[in-house]
Amino acid sequence: MFAALLLSFAVIFVAELGDKSQLMAMTFALRHRWWVVLGGITAATTAVHLISVAVGHYLGAALPTHLLGILAGVAFVLFGLWTLRGDRLTDDEATRAERSTAPAFFAVTSAFLLAELGDKTMLATVTLAADNDWVGVWIGSTLGMVAADALAILVGATAGKHLPERLIQIAAAALFLVFGIYILIEGTFPAVPAVAIGAIAVVGVLLFGAALRVLPQRFRPPVMRPQPVPVEPLPSAVER
Numbered sequence: 001m002f003a004a005l006l007l008s009f010a011v012i013f014v015a016e017l018g019d020k021s022q023l024m025a026m027t028f029a030l031r032h033r034w035w036v037v038l039g040g041i042t043a044a045t046t047a048v049h050l051i052s053v054a055v056g057h058y059l060g061a062a063l064p065t066h067l068l069g070i071l072a073g074v075a076f077v078l079f080g081l082w083t084l085r086g087d088r089l090t091d092d093e094a095t096r097a098e099r100s101t102a103p104a105f106f107a108v109t110s111a112f113l114l115a116e117l118g119d120k121t122m123l124a125t126v127t128l129a130a131d132n133d134w135v136g137v138w139i140g141s142t143l144g145m146v147a148a149d150a151l152a153i154l155v156g157a158t159a160g161k162h163l164p165e166r167l168i169q170i171a172a173a174a175l176f177l178v179f180g181i182y183i184l185i186e187g188t189f190p191a192v193p194a195v196a197i198g199a200i201a202v203v204g205v206l207l208f209g210a211a212l213r214v215l216p217q218r219f220r221p222p223v224m225r226p227q228p229v230p231v232e233p234l235p236s237a238v239e240r
Contacts, residue, residue, distance in 0.1 A: 003133075004134075005136035007128065010144065011124060011128065020182065021148070023152070025037060025149040026155055026156035027171075031172055034156075036105050037108050039108075040108025040111075044108070048117060051122075052122045052126045052138075056127065076111070077180030080174070080176030081177075084221045084223065115179070115183065178202060181200070185200060
């Protein structure tokens with residue numbers, strides 16, 4: 001079991017380096033507290049990899065994934081549009097939002113659950129479980145993915161402290177849209193090379209952003225409208 005754990009940890013950790021899951025983790029870390037993001041990733045990864053090892057151990061084959069990939073892509077496009085739209089909170093709502101982390105946790109968990117179903121790490125876990133101890137594979141693959149994504153969360157959380165909220169919102173929305181388009185194309189046309197899919201996704205988001213920029217200001221998302229210049233108060237008679 002220990003050998004299977006170490007093997008699975010190494011394989012999944014390396015597979016996750018530079019993968020879309022790390023970029024997703026970084027994006028969520030720009031918007032939410034790091035422990036909420038890490039908790040959601042851990043919950044989703046534990047569930048997905050339990051399914052993976054069950055498939056590998058008992059069936060020796062992967063679940064059909066094209067429909068799951070398409071659903072995940074649609075979900076990420078919606079995440080991107082919602083992030084771009086933004087939310088307006090009253091002071092009381094903002095205070096409650098600061099105290100509550102449940103919505104963010106479920107958003108992260110559901111996003112990673114959809115994205116990882118049918119992903120290469122799930123298929124790698126299925127393959128490992130077919131020839132190794134399934135408990136070791138489950139624990140090792142889960143730890144490997146969580147460790148890789150924790151690195152991305154650290155980067156995202158650190159960057160978020162030094163970036164303006166407006167830039168974070170636009171960047172997060174753009175990344176979600178890229179993920180969504182990428183997953184949609186990958187699920188619909190699995191034979192297309194990953195580099196080509198990535199290029200199409202990036203170009204598509206750039207064109208979408210350019211289209212929004214040429215719209216009249218009232219039709220743009222609030223985050224893409226010019227910000228009002230703060231007016232300096234006039235000096236009082238005492239100050240003069």
